[in-house]
Amino acid sequence: MSNLKVEKVGDALGIVLPEEVLKKLEVKEGDTLYILDTPDGIKITTFDPNLDTAIKAYEKVNQKYTNALRELSK
Template sequence: MNAPLKVTKIGNSAGVILPKEILARLRVGPGDVLYVTEAPDGIRLTATDPSFAEKMALAEKIMREDRDILRELAK
């Protein structure tokens, strides 16, 4: 998706209005939090906390590596 966004004055700040299609793809609505991170190709806007995603990836790696130990602990 390639959608140009216009920067608009909002009080003493500036902001952009996100079209409903982008809100739907992000699965967010008014009051939700978005995260901005730098990426090699520019800026990334996501609905998920990047630090949480990193922690989940590490947890999944540990669960794969220690599957047998976790299975025994679950008994």
């Protein structure tokens, strides 16, 4: 992987991601990246960790109330 240098950007600090990293992440200007703490260190991802929680909650409700949701969708 690449080494990144922390640079001053206005009143903040920032890093510039190399083109190869941007391609692997499949991101473009304006996209959101998420920084997660993991047991192995920091992870930068395009995956919203809150989305996984919401999907699991939906699946639980969907299983319990499948018939009611089907009727409400009509």
